[in-house]
Structure formats: structure tokens, C-alpha cells
Amino acid sequence: MANRVITITRQYGSGGREVGQKLADALGVEFYDNKLLEVAAGNSGIHKSHFEENDEKRSNSFLYLLSTTYGQGGVPFDDALFFAQLEAIRKIASEESCVIMGRCADYALRDFSKVLNVFVSAPFDIRVKRAIEVYDIAEKHAADYVKRIDKQRTSxxxxxxxxxxxxxxxxxxxxxxxxxxxDGTVAxxxxFTDEFYK
Amino acid sequence: MANRVITITRQYGSGGREVGQKLADALGVEFYDNKLLEVAAGNSGIHKSHFEENDEKRSNSFLYLLSTTYGQGGVPFDDALFFAQLEAIRKIASEESCVIMGRCADYALRDFSKVLNVFVSAPFDIRVKRAIEVYDIAEKHAADYVKRIDKQRTSxxxxxxxxxxxxxxxxxxxxxxxxxxxDGTVAxxxxFTDEFYK
Structure with missing residues (x-):
């Protein structure tokens, strides 16, 4: 049987991560969220902390861009991190069934023959509430914070x-x-996954 | 039990209409596609042919806009048609469970307490194929035609x-x-509808 590979892209505060974790559990497959960064670090030899610092966001400081050392293949360090993640995603998906959170995994696997790409959203006010309750963001900053993370991921x-x-x-x-x-979304x-890969 | 109201927005050639019809059948509720135009015509006193001519597209000729007579409430005729449709959609949804195709029904019902809004898409090449096979569009024009209808509906x-x-x-x-x-999508x-309205 071919690997069952599900990528999940999520709006911040939509509960997409919890959906992904529970879906992986329900399917009995591995869940790759931060663990993906470990694989990318292991494969590339770049320390995991660099992946964590730049996780799903672009360095937007011009000075930072000027000051970065160039990684493998003569590309900026940011890009080297991104390419190492792409490689890790492709390696994982070719080896096992899995659920992969974010990190442009749908794009990384665009040439794979059968991948299930899922997007999880929720209304803005619900996401703000979740940011406060689950991620402990201060109430007065929560709406701005949700918008900012959305922008980061989109960018x-x-x-x-x-x-x-x-x-x-x-x-x-x-x-x-x-x-x-x-839980209803996970079910x-x-x-959907069972039907898609039938 | 509250009415179960489902709106379906669809990309041209995605099979969204067939999905809508079969979903209505499966739920045992009325299906409103062209029939919506009849209701709008009946309520407004505007002849059905006007709704059909302007169905889900804007008149984009400046001359046409200049030449149109003004309908009820002193609004351009195009807008009178749109508002008559909105009213028809609200009337239907407050009276019965139903599936409504297109015509900004999700927008018309934005203040209703519980509406299930569905969007049906499909990859571009599959939609072109469907345009040729199901809607009998000439093969050499099909790709352009699909793009044009998408643009019309978006606009x-x-x-x-x-x-x-x-x-x-x-x-x-x-x-x-x-x-x-x-059929898998309908199932x-x-x-989803049963769970949503549980």
C-alpha cells in the first residue's frame, strides 16, 4: 500500500495542530510538527536551533540578510534552512505514512503522486479566544498577535x-x-483520508 | 427542528451543481438552482427572462448601464435583480430546509444563525474536461471559457x-x-450536514 501522507496548513488559533495530532493518532501514523525540524537538522548538519528561530517566518530585517553567512550551494542561510526542510519533508513522505504540519509541505510534495492536502481555518474571534486560552497570549494583544502570525505564515x-x-x-x-x-473535524x-486512499 | 440550509458556491466545471442536486436528494430537501430565479421573478414581478439573462454575471457594457431603466427603489436594473434574488433566498431559507446553488446565497444569509456554506472546486484540467464532455463546449475554446466563467462569477x-x-x-x-x-463528495x-445540524 502506498504511504498515506497528509499535509495540514492551518490558520493560527484554528486548532489545526490539535486536529493534526489527533488525526495522526486516529490513523496510527507519525505526526511531524517540531519533529520535522529535528529531521531537517539531522540531515543537513545545521543546528536545530536555527530551524526553530526561523520556523515558518521570513527574516525581514535587511541587516540580518546582509549579515547572514551563506549556506550550502551558495544560497542565503534562510533559503538553506528552507531547502533542508523541503528535503526532510520529501524523505519522510517517501519512507512512511504521516501527518505533516505546515512548513509548505503541500508545496514540497507537489510532485508526489498522491498527497492529501488539508487547510484548517476558524472564524477570527474564535482564533483570538484560542490564542488567549490555549497559548496564553495577553488579552489586549491577542487580536494583533493572531493577525501577525497569519501574515508571517502567508508571507x-x-x-x-x-x-x-x-x-x-x-x-x-x-x-x-x-x-x-x-473531535468532529478529526473524525x-x-x-476523508480512508476514502481518499481507498 | 431548525431548517437545514446549505449554500453551494462552485467553480465552473467542478461538478458542484451535480453535487448540490444529489446532496439535496440525499437530505430529502428542495434544490434551488434555476428554480430560485422563478421565486425571485414571482416575488418581484420582474420577468424571469431578465434573471436568466443576468444570471451570476454583471452587465459590463457601459452603454448597457446607461440605457437600463431604473427598477424599484431607484436602483439600477442590475441591482434590482440582485436584491430581488437576495430577498427570494432569505424567504426560501426562512421557510424550508434546502440546498441553494450560487447567487451569493452565503452572503444573502450572513445574518441567519446557522447556515452551512460549501465551496466546491476541482483542478483546472479536470474542469476543462468537464466543460467539453458535460457542457459540450468546443475543445479549442474550453480552457478560455472556463477561465471566463470563473472571472464572471468572481466579479x-x-x-x-x-x-x-x-x-x-x-x-x-x-x-x-x-x-x-x-458521489463520494456527496456522501x-x-x-457533514448531519453532524453540523445535530
């Missing part, structure tokens, strides 16, 4: 891929996690 | 609503109908 995705973040045509399914709740996606 | 939606057509945040679920096929949406 990162649009910079590194030839697609636009969060457009339905990039995904087999986009779902508002508040419609059925986290629906589990069944 | 119509963006003009009349305060949202952007085809953005995941407008819908509880967006689905690529080629992932599970038409999934049937279950």
Missing part, C-alpha cells in the same frame, strides 16, 4: 512557493474547525 | 458582497470534488 508561504497561501485550489479539503468542533478527516 | 460576487469569492473563511468546508469523486457532505 513565508507566498515567498517560497509559486502558490498563494490559503487558496482552496491548493487543498483537497479546507475546513472550519468550529463547524464540527476539533470527518479520518473518514 | 459578480466581489461586486455585490463585502467578501472575496472562494476564500476559505467564507465557508465551513471547501472540497475538491475530484478527491473522492462526485461526505451529507454526513
Amino acid at each position: 513565508y508561504y507566498n515567498y517560497y512557493t509559486d502558490k498563494r497561501w490559503g487558496q482552496p485550489q491548493n487543498y483537497q479539503i479546507c475546513v472550519d474547525s468550529s463547524a464540527l468542533g476539533i 470527518m478527516l479520518k473518514q | 459578480y460576487y466581489n461586486y455585490y458582497t463585502d467578501k472575496r469569492w472562494g476564500q476559505p473563511q467564507n465557508y465551513q468546508i471547501c472540497v475538491d470534488s475530484s478527491a473522492l469523486g462526485i 461526505m457532505l451529507k454526513q
